[in-house]
Amino acid sequence: xxxxxxxxxxxxxxxxxxxxxxxxxxxxxxxxxxxxxxxxxxxxxxxxxxxxxxxxxxxxxxxxxxxxxxxxxxxxxxxxxxxxxxxxxxxxxxxxxxxxxxxxxxxxx
Amino acid sequence: xxxxxxxxxxxxxxxxxxxxxxxxxxxxxxxxxxxxxxxxxxxxxxxxxxxxxxxxxxxxxxxxxxxxxxxxxxxxxxxxxxxxxxxxxxxxxxxxxxxxxxxxxxxxxxxxxxxx
Numbered sequence: 001x002x003x004x005x006x007x008x009x010x011x012x013x014x015x016x017x018x019x020x021x022x023x024x025x026x027x028x029x030x031x032x033x034x035x036x037x038x039x040x041x042x043x044x045x046x047x048x049x050x051x052x053x054x055x056x057x058x059x060x061x062x063x064x065x066x067x068x069x070x071x072x073x074x075x076x077x078x079x080x081x082x083x084x085x086x087x088x089x090x091x092x093x094x095x096x097x098x099x100x101x102x103x104x105x106x107x108x109x
Numbered sequence: 110x111x112x113x114x115x116x117x118x119x120x121x122x123x124x125x126x127x128x129x130x131x132x133x134x135x136x137x138x139x140x141x142x143x144x145x146x147x148x149x150x151x152x153x154x155x156x157x158x159x160x161x162x163x164x165x166x167x168x169x170x171x172x173x174x175x176x177x178x179x180x181x182x183x184x185x186x187x188x189x190x191x192x193x194x195x196x197x198x199x200x201x202x203x204x205x206x207x208x209x210x211x212x213x214x215x216x217x218x219x220x221x222x223x224x225x
Binding site: 034036041042043044045046089091093097099100101102104 | 115143150151152153155200202214215216217218219221
């Protein structure tokens with residue numbers, strides 16, 4: 001099956017700095033790579049996604065890059081704000097859906 | 110679009126009783142729904158996959174007789190925790206996959222179950 005690794009597990013940044021979270025996967029057939037934000041006591045919310053035929057996608061302060069050859073993709077958050085503090089999960093889908101282990105992001109005001 | 114409603118958001122029950130959690134797709138038909146369990150500070154663990162009109166497929170180690178899943182319509186799946194015990198206390202989350210190619214999976218808001 002798929003093996004999804006996510007790093008780092010915790011990340012603290014100063015408000016205004018950038019945050020980068022990386023995921024690696026093993027199944028080259030995987031073709032859809034979403035990122036979810038989960039706030040305490042709530043379900044995951046999709047924040048950005050990318051398909052295997054695209055290398056980069058941006059939505060305001062959030063961007064995702066995909067390197068299919070190396071089998072890794074990253075979430076980039078620029079100009080971080082305290083409300084960005086949450087747990088972020090990457091996911092990989094092909095025939096099934098696999099979550100990464102999560103990154104707890106803290107933005108320090 | 111692609112909203113999944115999950116109820117209740119939290120529930121407290123006594124040991125030995127059963128609890129039902131509902132997951133509804135509000136604006137699309139969900140051919141497949143998924144149930145996850147999440148422990149504090151951990152990722153989501155897939156419990157089972159249910160397809161409308163057929164039996165759910167449970168992940169290894171998940172007791173099908175304890176976690177009953179029903180997906181009788183294209184917009185509703187239910188998870189019933191039978192004879193609940195304190196160790197069943199957890200955060201349960203559903204997700205649905207419809208025919209929306211652009212989005213794929215949408216998650217409910219989760220249910221915090223506490224068994225006392």
